[in-house]
Amino acid sequence: xxxxxxxxxxxxxxxxxxYALSSVLYTTSLFRTAASIGRxxxxxxxxxxxxxxxxxxxRSLALHTVPYRDLxxxxxxxxxxxxxxxxxxxxxxxxxxxxPFLMPVALVFLLFAVVQTTPVHKDAPELKGPVFALHVTLNxxxxxxxxxxxxxSLLYVVVGRSLKKRAFTGxxxxxxxxxxxxxxNRTSLFLGILSLSVGVLLGLFWASRMWRGEHxxxxxxxxxxxxxxxxxxxxxxxxxxHRGAAPVSTARLSIAGFVLVLLSYTAVNLLxxxxxxxxx
Amino acid sequence: MNLLFVGWDHHAAPLDLRERLAFTPEKVREALxxxxxxxxxxxxxxxxxxxxxxxxxxxxxxxxxxxLAGFFSRFHRVDDALLRRTxxxxxGDATVRHLFRVAAGLDSMVLGEAQILGQIREAHxxxxxxxxxxxxxxxxxxxxxECGKRVRAETALGQKPTSVAGLxxxxxxxxxxxLKDRRVLLIxxxxxxxxxxxxxxxxxxxxxxxxNRSHENGEALAAAIRGRxxxxxxxxxxxxxxxxxxxxxxxxxxxxxxxxxxxxLHGAPRRGPLLVLxxxxxxxxxxxxxxxxxxxxxxxDSLQEMAAVNARARAGEVPHAEAIVEESVRRFQEWWGGxxxxxxxxxxxxxxxxxxxxELEKHAGKLAALDPSARAAVERLTETxxxxxxxxxxxxxxxxxxSERLExxxxxxxxxxxxxxxK
Numbered sequence: 001x002x003x004x005x006x007x008x009x010x011x012x013x014x015x016x017x018x019y020a021l022s023s024v025l026y027t028t029s030l031f032r033t034a035a036s037i038g039r040x041x042x043x044x045x046x047x048x049x050x051x052x053x054x055x056x057x058x059r060s061l062a063l064h065t066v067p068y069r070d071l072x073x074x075x076x077x078x079x080x081x082x083x084x085x086x087x088x089x090x091x092x093x094x095x096x097x098x099x100p101f102l103m104p105v106a107l108v109f110l111l112f113a114v115v116q117t118t119p120v121h122k123d124a125p126e127l128k129g130p131v132f133a134l135h136v137t138l139n140x141x142x143x144x145x146x147x148x149x150x151x152x153s154l155l156y157v158v159v160g161r162s163l164k165k166r167a168f169t170g171x172x173x174x175x176x177x178x179x180x181x182x183x184x185n186r187t188s189l190f191l192g193i194l195s196l197s198v199g200v201l202l203g204l205f206w207a208s209r210m211w212r213g214e215h216x217x218x219x220x221x222x223x224x225x226x227x228x229x230x231x232x233x234x235x236x237x238x239x240x241x242h243r244g245a246a247p248v249s250t251a252r253l254s255i256a257g258f259v260l261v262l263l264s265y266t267a268v269n270l271l272x273x274x275x276x277x278x279x280x
Numbered sequence: 281m282n283l284l285f286v287g288w289d290h291h292a293a294p295l296d297l298r299e300r301l302a303f304t305p306e307k308v309r310e311a312l313x314x315x316x317x318x319x320x321x322x323x324x325x326x327x328x329x330x331x332x333x334x335x336x337x338x339x340x341x342x343x344x345x346x347x348l349a350g351f352f353s354r355f356h357r358v359d360d361a362l363l364r365r366t367x368x369x370x371x372g373d374a375t376v377r378h379l380f381r382v383a384a385g386l387d388s389m390v391l392g393e394a395q396i397l398g399q400i401r402e403a404h405x406x407x408x409x410x411x412x413x414x415x416x417x418x419x420x421x422x423x424x425x426e427c428g429k430r431v432r433a434e435t436a437l438g439q440k441p442t443s444v445a446g447l448x449x450x451x452x453x454x455x456x457x458x459l460k461d462r463r464v465l466l467i468x469x470x471x472x473x474x475x476x477x478x479x480x481x482x483x484x485x486x487x488x489x490x491x492n493r494s495h496e497n498g499e500a501l502a503a504a505i506r507g508r509x510x511x512x513x514x515x516x517x518x519x520x521x522x523x524x525x526x527x528x529x530x531x532x533x534x535x536x537x538x539x540x541x542x543x544x545l546h547g548a549p550r551r552g553p554l555l556v557l558x559x560x561x562x563x564x565x566x567x568x569x570x571x572x573x574x575x576x577x578x579x580x581d582s583l584q585e586m587a588a589v590n591a592r593a594r595a596g597e598v599p600h601a602e603a604i605v606e607e608s609v610r611r612f613q614e615w616w617g618g619x620x621x622x623x624x625x626x627x628x629x630x631x632x633x634x635x636x637x638x639e640l641e642k643h644a645g646k647l648a649a650l651d652p653s654a655r656a657a658v659e660r661l662t663e664t665x666x667x668x669x670x671x672x673x674x675x676x677x678x679x680x681x682x683s684e685r686l687e688x689x690x691x692x693x694x695x696x697x698x699x700x701x702x703k
Contacts, residue, residue: 160553163454163576168589178553179456246573247553 026099138199287334
């Protein structure tokens with residue numbers, strides 16, 4: 001193992017521990033009001049994100065290309081984006097209620113990526129270049145934004161139910177207002193749609209150049225059609241929300257949309273798509 | 281010289297008596313002038329709210345409490361026996377503790393209510409303007425305000441509303457990020473609707489619509505609160521277009537039904553949740569309205585349920601608040617103890633003596649060259665000097681009335697920095 005690969009591995013483990021501590025502390029902060037718990041959760045989330053970035057950077061040095069050309073690398077990137085979006089939203093709105101939902105997801109993705117270390121192959125010339133890098137980065141950012149939208153939607157449903165049931169105490173009473181959750185959900189959906197649109201376009205452009213000769217039927221790859229279907233679904237949800245649909249139905253559709261994202265990311269990648277199976 | 285208080289509050293004095301004992305700002309001035317002219321108090325201030333009328337001050341009289349009760353009997357023309365029977369009084373630490381508990385909201389009818397701090401601040405301002413606030417009452421009231429602020433900052437005593445208006449705002453806060461730019465529909469034009477509308481207007485709502493069975497009355501209220509009247513028959517459509525509906529009519533049948541609102545919501549695209557507050561008895565809004573998607577309906581029963589939960593939460597904060605009060609009382613006692621005449625004179629003597637000794641030690645080398653009789657003469661000279669310097673302040677501290685003596689003691693402590701530890 002090269003020095004850079006060793007560093008990537010070490011930083012990955014540190015990020016993993018930081019994410020784990022952050023997840024525990026964020027969840028505890030829902031039940032305990034002590035400010036120090038919330039502050040520690042944020043500090044560990046920041047430490048984890050910095051180390052997560054470090055592990056991606058060290059991996060790119062080892063690979064001499066983008067660090068997320070395979071599934072595990074992209075999982076690390078996804079975890080990183082989730083942590084960063086959580087920190088940005090927390091600092092922007094001074095609210096920690098997304099942490100208990102986002103950081104455990106970031107932890108799980110990073111856990112798989114760190115534990116399932118694959119050998120590093122340096123000879124993959126086609127998985128290089130700025131177009132490929134942007135394609136993967138934007139798609140991962142889109143998936144992270146959809147994950148945030150899902151978390152916000154779950155919170156919307158929880159807060160709405162607690163208000164309907166007149167539950168005036170407990171953790172739900174400390175969650176943000178419905179209108180904030182609804183607005184932030186629409187913003188996350190917009191960010192996700194924008195990133196996924198550009199990411200998919202770049203992917204199509206890259207594939208048309210790289211796969212034209214070797215895989216003439218690349219355009220029939222199920223992953224591409226699944227990604228387009230996911231994009232169409234989210235566009236439908238956002239347009240519907242802007243046209244005045246009940247926020248709770250937007251929240252439910254947003255949760256359902258993330259199931260599509262997870263399917264696209266896991267089952268479709270691993271089992272259906274031949275061209276997007278980057279596990280080795 | 282005694283620090284004392286006499287008061288009539290909601291615990292012992294009935295409402296009709298409290299109404300007769302209430303002070304306007306002019307009456308406060310008049311009463312304080314009278315208490316000074318009759319030499320009952322040498323300094324003082326009056327706290328007057330709808331739940332209490334209390335006077336705090338310093339008195340040289342042995343029977344200061346009796347004299348105060350007698351004065352108020354004459355001042356308000358109320359039966360002396362009734363006043364004495366219903367009065368709450370105390371002196372020394374009891375006075376300090378009582379005012380601090382009042383400021384903390386621990387003695388309020390609604391535990392932890394915040395208005396009392398403003399009322400104590402106003403009492404201090406009026407007494408300062410009347411010239412009746414001096415060293416002790418000034419310190420007493422400033423410490424009480426500080427204690428009240430600490431209790432509100434460090435405990436949740438005042439953070440859980442129990443009033444209808446406060447609960448309405450709390451619910452609105454769980455549904456909306458802020459009320460700014462929100463639209464409100466008032467159904468009914470009665471006093472409750474108007475009061476709550478004014479509170480919401482103060483929170484920055486963008487528009488208030490008023491739907492009233494008598495359109496003229498609705499227009500009158502709309503004009504008074506800078507809102508807009510809508511037709512009674514359009515109330516469901518208006519409800520679907522706003523963020524918050526507040527209903528408080530005297531109707532005996534529901535005035536907002538689930539069917540009408542569902543139809544209106546279907547035809548009026550909206551982006552956010554709808555909060556419906558039904559403040560009427562019997563209820564104005566059908567309970568089924570709360571089952572509509574993104575509509576959150578609360579009636580007085582649910583608000584009372586919230587109030588009970590909040591009251592329990594507030595009660596849980598009482599020990600913490602009492603601890604802050606006790607700490608504040610202890611600090612006041614320390615300050616008060618420092619003003620006792622004997623302590624000040626002793627402190628002053630010790631300070632001058634330490635200066636004398638320090639100077640002698642500084643010049644010990646030169647003094648060693650003198651013969652013993654000359655050294656003893658220098659020693660006596662410095663002692664005499666200190667005794668002469670001490671004479672006038674010691675006499676001065678004993679002169680004047682009680683409040684003047686305390687003022688002088690405070691001045692001496694400050695000028696000679698008696699509270700600082702010697703270096």
